């Protein structure tokens with residue numbers, strides 16, 4: 001397959017792995033004293049396990065799985081609010097499929113649907129917009145979820161609704177941004193990270209400059225990466241070379257997709273529709289300043305929080321994680337999924353306790369799906 005096979009070539013992969021091993025030796029990293037590289041994006045976490053890159057790379061590299069899975073970092077309070085909206089008999093609640101099974105304190109959207117709530121899975125906010133056109137007597141709410149990758153399409157749907165004067169369409173906005181949580185991780189006094197593999201899809205929208213602070217203020221290298229095995233291996237090599245050479249720069253391995261200054265059309269739509277929230281709650285990380293987006297006042301009639309008086313519009317609300325759930329520790333790199341006592345027993349993809357087991361981009365789901373579950377089994 002053209003444009004995919006080229007990035008999965010085993011001979012080229014072997015060459016990159018040899019170069020990685022050489023640089024790891026030059027740095028002096030070992031299994032006991034590894035280089036810690038965080039892949040920020042859940043898509044990268046999935047690819048690392050899918051292609052076995054964690055096992056192919058030398059033991060002197062330890063991958064830390066970052067907070068870049070929007071389903072995984074969604075706090076339970078927001079899931080509860082989704083359920084509350086979905087159970088309103090006036091509402092058709094629309095969502096991407098991967099949010100259906102995330103547990104709330106009472107139930108997931110999947111359970112609410114089984115109990116009769118009108119919840120429909122869509123592939124795009126434009127599908128939700130179409131539902132609103134076809135159901136003028138119902139309130140259609142779209143669950144806006146995701147990083148800068150999905151933020152523009154939600155913005156475009158709101159702009160379209162405004163142009164058409166659609167009064168029965170609104171968005172429950174949970175869009176979040178990548179740089180603020182990275183800053184939180186870097187400010188953590190227990191921080192052990194030596195470098196980052198940066199998100200490819202997010203950077204396609206925002207470009208590479210929003211990461212300048214990582215190199216300039218914290219002296220850490222970051223390489224924006226693609227999602228194929230050779231992309232990731234080359235990016236890891238580029239991070240390691242920076243560490244060996246004492247450099248800290250923002251480099252772009254994914255230049256075939258990621259423009260330095262991002263996508264101007266998407267950025268304009270984002271700027272028109274949203275503004276930063278003062279703070280937003282992240283599962284495992286708590287409230288982070290300016291890390292979430294809210295809908296600007298001029299589009300307030302399309303803001304489900306305003307329309308239905310829920311969420312931040314109803315005031316602050318803190319919800320405890322379920323007992324025994326270590327999602328926060330896993331997401332901040334303090335614990336491996338297999339070290340969570342619930343992994344593979346109290347928490348499986350079929351019966352998830354925490355969000356990291358729900359999404360295919362969650363670190364626990366990736367460990368479970370690609371063999372990490374075996375690592376959790378006691379030796380016999």
Ligand code: SF4
Nearest residue numbers: 327340347354357364
């Ligand atoms: S195994 Fe389940 S409860 Fe434990 S950290 Fe992973 S998702 Fe959370």
